[in-house]
Amino acid sequence: MQDLLNDIAGKMKLATERGEVANYIPQLAHVDPQQFGIAVATPDGQVFAAGDAREPFSIQSISKVFALTLALGKQGDSLWQYVGREPSGDPFNSIVQLEHESGKPRNPFINAGAIAVVDAIMMGHEPKEVLAELLSFVRFLANDDRLYFDHEVAASELEHKHRNASLAHFMKAFGRLHHDVDKVIGTYFHQCAVAMNCVQLAQAGLFLVSDGVNQVTGTRVVSAQRARRINSLMMMCGHYDGSGEFAFRVGLPGKSGVGGGILAIAPARASIAVWSPGLDNIGNSLLGTRALEMLVQETGWSVFGH
Incomplete structure (x- = not known):
């Protein structure tokens, strides 16, 4: 997994097309679009991270x-x-x-x-x-x-x-x-305006990986049914009018923010956070989406099967 994340982060560093930062919020317009981070947290407590995964950013709509x-x-x-x-x-x-x-x-x-x-x-x-x-x-x-x-x-x-x-x-x-x-x-x-980094964001999503329980801390956050319903809403609505495209390309419940972050959930497998400030024309992280697509292709984590 660490090798995979290093590989993805390496490819993203070389990407020439990086999208546009959210310039209608002046504080976000100043963020360096060259940054990219990715983190994967698993229910057994492991965390893998690459790139700028410990750099805090504004999570915006992921909140x-x-x-x-x-x-x-x-x-x-x-x-x-x-x-x-x-x-x-x-x-x-x-x-x-x-x-x-x-x-x-x-x-x-x-x-x-x-x-x-x-x-x-x-x-x-x-x-x-x-x-x-x-x-x-x-x-x-x-x-x-x-x-x-x-x-x-x-x-x-x-x-x-x-x-x-x-x-x-x-x-x-x-x-x-x-x-x-x-x-x-x-x-x-x-x-x-909550600020978090990819590692923290991936850890915050862990309760949605294991039917409402954060297995690392051993706490039940919500019922299993509620966790499934939150995931289903993320799948259908988490990327605004780009939700269908995200489901088509990545195949995981996810929530984006105009700060360039995306939280994605691979049920029973992992919580994934990516961040790259450049957005596509709908307002979702351009490289973040691309990175998740690569990760799912390599791991087979799509909820729609292998």
Whole structure:
């Protein structure tokens, strides 16, 4: 496995086409697109890593997986009153569908859906308390207390909040949000600004590899059924309007973020994190996707069989 990751990282270093960094969030626009990291964590506690796998980056929308897990723990299946479970086929920040569907977002991984999930987690609490809970939850999943919020990234997103604020106000107009829009949006931006490296991210995903149990720490995070359902949502909706293409090429449940990270789950096998800041035209890591495709071709880990 280590040789395979070294080989993939070596190939990615030589890649000439690297995509474009997310320039609409100024802090992300400064990130060096030459970087590439990959890490694989297995249920027996082994971690393999190559490239810039210990360089922290802004996980952005990958945080939506952890927020969804937390929200389901608090709300159970009543969460689905507020957010759907269908692929969107539209860009992650589209407002069009919301209008057609009375302000109910299509799934928890597009921005509108993630904002609805944050609203569900808040349960009358202030953003500070909610964020403290979220960070301690992700630290618990990764078994690493060094994770932190990148406040510069959060501030950078707040300065360019209008699109997401529009989504939130729109949902509020339909009676879908229960908290103050500015508080929900502020919480959402901080959630997206969690900084982690590939090793930490791969470890945080381990509970989804083994039916809801992180076998390394011996803790059950969610029920087996819930873990399967989170994986199925990642498979269908984790890459926005590129989810079908990702399933076709990689064949694993995955969640991307515009920081260039992707968390992918090979059930019963491993949790994989890749990071390369250059994005394709849909907003998914160009080299990250390519690296996962190579990894799956070599290991046969696709959920669709060998």
